Amino acid sequence: MASDELHSIVVPMYNEEHVVGLFFERLVAALADVPSYEIIVVDDGSSDRTWELLLAARERIPQLRLIRFSRNFGHQTAITAGIDAARGETVTVIDADLQDPPELIPDMIERWRDGADVVLAVRKARRGESVFKRATARVFYRLVRRLAAIDLPVDAGDFRLMSRRAIDALISMRERNRYVRGMVAWVGFRRDAVEYERDPRAAGTTKYPLGKMLRLAMDGIVSFSLRPLQLSAALGALAALLGFGVLVYAIFERLAGHDVLPGWTSLMVAILFMGGVQLLSLAVLGEYVGRIYEEVKGRPLYVVSERAGFEESAPGD
Ligand code: UDP
Ligand code: MG
Numbered sequence: 279m280a281s282d283e284l285h286s287i288v289v290p291m292y293n294e295e296h297v298v299g300l301f302f303e304r305l306v307a308a309l310a311d312v313p314s315y316e317i318i319v320v321d322d323g324s325s326d327r328t329w330e331l332l333l334a335a336r337e338r339i340p341q342l343r344l345i346r347f348s349r350n351f352g353h354q355t356a357i358t359a360g361i362d363a364a365r366g367e368t369v370t371v372i373d374a375d376l377q378d379p380p381e382l383i384p385d386m387i388e389r390w391r392d393g394a395d396v397v398l399a400v401r402k403a404r405r406g407e408s409v410f411k412r413a414t415a416r417v418f419y420r421l422v423r424r425l426a427a428i429d430l431p432v433d434a435g436d437f438r439l440m441s442r443r444a445i446d447a448l449i450s451m452r453e454r455n456r457y458v459r460g461m462v463a464w465v466g467f468r469r470d471a472v473e474y475e476r477d478p479r480a481a482g483t484t485k486y487p488l489g490k491m492l493r494l495a496m497d498g499i500v501s502f503s504l505r506p507l508q509l510s511a512a513l514g515a516l517a518a519l520l521g522f523g524v525l526v527y528a529i530f531e532r533l534a535g536h537d538v539l540p541g542w543t544s545l546m547v548a549i550l551f552m553g554g555v556q557l558l559s560l561a562v563l564g565e566y567v568g569r570i571y572e573e574v575k576g577r578p579l580y581v582v583s584e585r586a587g588f589e590e591s592a593p594g595d
Contacts, residue, residue: 286366
């Protein structure tokens with residue numbers, strides 16, 4: 279096994295006081311045979327004791343480097359900050375709740391040695407997640423894949439290893455609406471995958487309530503595809519066609535001498551349908567315009583309030 283290049287592990291944490299200890303125990307054990315690594319934890323504005331526990335953990339784990347956000351910026355942004363700070367030849371992103379088994383990391387590094395630039399960890403099965411979560415996740419991955427114009431792998435979350443050149447390409451993408459797995463797919467390079475069974479969360483509760491999940495789904499679809507705009511155009515065309523059909527029907531009825539009271543019903547249907555289609559199309563358009571506005575403001579992606587472990591040089595330097 280080749281030398282002592284540095285491997286970075288990036289971990290986003292938001293209110294994870296119940297898993298911090300467990301997580302490091304398993305991660306450090308899993309990395310026992312990796313000669314040189316750094317663990318970069320991004321505290322995404324936790325309001326519980328996560329940060330204190332992280333600082334304390336630095337006493338035991340010298341490879342630990344910490345970034346604390348000034349507020350909650352969201353999972354994808356936390357991953358971004360970790361990736362920005364990583365200095366390794368490979369960077370592996372992993373959730374803190376032990377749903378992603380750290381024991382997979384040495385395997386993933388092996389795949390990288392064999393020449394892969396992106397090593398995905400693909401979920402073969404999900405244990406202990408609600409039927410609702412599993413069903414929505416299933417639909418979500420397939421929908422995004424359908425709508426997005428990129429080759430997005432199904433059933434792979436953010437647990438993945440990336441090579442330095444893939445990471446550098448990712449770092450150069452500073453867009454605000456971040457859907458990291460889509461961006462990684464966009465970057466390209468040679469992909470490989472390891473399979474695993476997804477365990478239930480080790481402790482604590484999910485930090486992805488329905489609202490955040492929907493937001494992520496929107497990001498996934500809208501950031502990578504103009505298809506919703508095309509769909510709304512298609513819907514508009516359909517409505518116009520329908521309106522025209524009703525018109526033709528009305529004329530025929532008139533010519534046939536049927537005594538039709540120019541229909542209040544059909545009129546209402548047409549108005550409501552057209553109105554609905556227009557509002558929907560406007561909303562789709564608005565979604566994109568809103569995103570353009572966000573981008574144009576050019577704000578930084580995140581604000582850091584504290585760092586620890588960045589003073590001295592990393593192991594392996
Ligand atoms: N997370 C984060 N910021 C957020 C929400 C989540 O950094 O705003 C982290 C969280 O601490 C965890 C990972 O993202 O390490 C995945 O979150 P979670 O396990 O709650 O999501 P789920 O697995 O339920 O989809
Ligand atoms: Mg989880």
